[in-house]
Amino acid sequence: DQQVKQNSPSLSVQEGRISILNCDYTNSMFDYFLWYKKYPAEGPTFLISISSIKDKNEDGRFTVFLNKSAKHLSLHIVPSQPGDSAVYFCAASVTSYDKVIFGPGTSLSVIP
Amino acid sequence: GEEVAQTPKHLVRGEGQKAKLYCAPIKGHSYVFWYQQVLKNEFKFLISFQNENVFDETGMPKERFSAKCLPNSPCSLEIQATKLEDSAVYFCASSQLSKEDEQFFGPGTRLTVL
Numbered sequence: 700d701q702q703v704k705q706n707s708p709s710l711s712v713q714e715g716r717i718s719i720l721n722c723d724y725t726n727s728m729f730d731y732f733l734w735y736k737k738y739p740a741e742g743p744t745f746l747i748s749i750s751s752i753k754d755k756n757e758d759g760r761f762t763v764f765l766n767k768s769a770k771h772l773s774l775h776i777v778p779s780q781p782g783d784s785a786v787y788f789c790a791a792s793v794t795s796y797d798k799v800i801f802g803p804g805t806s807l808s809v810i811p
Numbered sequence: 812g813e814e815v816a817q818t819p820k821h822l823v824r825g826e827g828q829k830a831k832l833y834c835a836p837i838k839g840h841s842y843v844f845w846y847q848q849v850l851k852n853e854f855k856f857l858i859s860f861q862n863e864n865v866f867d868e869t870g871m872p873k874e875r876f877s878a879k880c881l882p883n884s885p886c887s888l889e890i891q892a893t894k895l896e897d898s899a900v901y902f903c904a905s906s907q908l909s910k911e912d913e914q915f916f917g918p919g920t921r922l923t924v925l
Contacts, residue, residue, distance in 0.1 A: 733913055742815070742902055742916035786852065796842050796906055798867055799914055801854040 702726045703791050705802040714811050718776040722789030722802055729791040734763060734774045737786045779809045815917035817903050823923045824893045832920045833885040836905030843886050844904040844914060893924045
């Protein structure tokens with residue numbers, strides 16, 4: 700039973716345009732949500748997080764939106780750059796020091 | 812250190828042999844986590860520690876897998892009598908003891924069981 704879902708295995712976006720990565724979750728106990736970026740042969744790198752008391756968090760080109768009633772979050776990257784090409788993992792946990800449940804990932808390709 | 816360190820980078824074992832993986836968390840981080848990534852994308856939580864105490868071991872296989880975090884030593888994950896299906900990348904992560912602190916991941920150890 701997959702608690703965190705990323706239904707798009709891959710996404711291609713033109714450089715300079717917006718990338719929108721989507722994520723859905725099923726466990727209403729999740730209180731803390733994160734996005735990680737992963738390059739091949741490296742560990743996941745933290746990008747941005749949001750707690751369930753907020754509906755938006757912004758950090759530079761990255762914005763995460765949380766719709767708790769729909770159990771849905773999204774990551775917006777504006778503008779997209781070729782260096783953003785990587786696999787993006789949506790993740791969730793019950794508390795910030797609890798185990799993190801990862802989604803299956805979305806492979807983003809930003810085309811120059 | 813400022814990064815989570817994992818050794819070795821690669822480990823090859825024959826089926827039935829023992830495998831031992833090491834993780835040095837970021838200095839000052841109280842929590843250590845182990846995850847297993849099988850195939851390309853699926854991450855599975857194994858075990859977490861708060862300092863040297865097991866915090867959550869709900870993901871650990873009951874047999875063959877064990878882990879420790881002892882004071883002044885790297886944390887370790889040991890697999891006795893490895894099986895083919897243990898082939899995966901094993902990631903260690905650490906975090907601080909405070910609200911809204913993300914987990915910082917190491918580069919992983921790729922275990923190949925032949």
